[in-house]
Amino acid sequence: xLADHVFKLFEHTDDGAFIVTEDSEIRWWNTGARKxxxxxxxxxxxxxxxxxxxxxxxLGTPVCVGRFSIQHxxxxxxxIPNFDLEVTTRAGGRIWVSVSxxxxxxxxxxxxxxxxxxxxxxxQKETEEMLSRILNVSKEILLLGGKRKLDLAIAPLxxxxxxxxxxxxxxxxxxxxxxxxxxxxxxxxxxxxxxxxKLRTHTRLEAVLRAIKRGLI
Numbered sequence: 001x002l003a004d005h006v007f008k009l010f011e012h013t014d015d016g017a018f019i020v021t022e023d024s025e026i027r028w029w030n031t032g033a034r035k036x037x038x039x040x041x042x043x044x045x046x047x048x049x050x051x052x053x054x055x056x057x058x059l060g061t062p063v064c065v066g067r068f069s070i071q072h073x074x075x076x077x078x079x080i081p082n083f084d085l086e087v088t089t090r091a092g093g094r095i096w097v098s099v100s101x102x103x104x105x106x107x108x109x110x111x112x113x114x115x116x117x118x119x120x121x122x123x124q125k126e127t128e129e130m131l132s133r134i135l136n137v138s139k140e141i142l143l144l145g146g147k148r149k150l151d152l153a154i155a156p157l158x159x160x161x162x163x164x165x166x167x168x169x170x171x172x173x174x175x176x177x178x179x180x181x182x183x184x185x186x187x188x189x190x191x192x193x194x195x196x197x198k199l200r201t202h203t204r205l206e207a208v209l210r211a212i213k214r215g216l217i
Contacts, residue, residue, distance in 0.1 A: 007028055013030065021114075036119070099118045
């Protein structure tokens with residue numbers, strides 16, 4: 001059966017891999033998933049993703065429930081970009097994972113199955129939250145202090161460069177910014193180099209703060 005070949009393909013991947021039905025029922029769980037989430041296969045098989053992991057999205061809302069679930073989109077050939085989930089581990093902690101999705105039809109079984117590949121991005125999320133707090137505090141300081149003229153002249157930024165700075169101020173990470181703008185990571189790095197050159201800055205954070213200070217974003 002096709003499903004057996006898929007199971008073997010993802011058994012030894014470093015990512016946490018699990019396979020669900022179109023109703024979000026977990027049918028297979030690899031060693032990586034056990035290490036990542038802490039649950040043994042017998043603890044999650046037959047449960048839905050939400051029942052097993054209590055997964056929520058970036059807005060804190062449940063994921064993989066209802067008619068517009070990830071599974072529903074996958075079997076209807078709707079492109080699904082990588083997405084982030086906050087999930088509950090067996091130890092009771094909450095971690096953030098980035099999830100990619102692959103759907104296939106098992107003709108022998110006459111059903112759709114969906115592969116989810118997950119890896120831990122908790123540290124990345126912590127960095128993003130810290131950046132968000134820094135930006136919020138910086139904005140408040142600038143509002144209290146008022147906008148002052150800066151001695152150094154800067155070259156005007158293009159609309160694309162301003163969009164990039166606004167997205168980083170959201171804050172979003174490099175992959176999210178590139179995906180939203182439909183550009184590659186090397187192209188994004190070229191834009192950031194140009195932005196730093198024009199603003200006379202050295203880092204992404206410094207560029208965002210200077211753009212805020214000058215009222216550009």
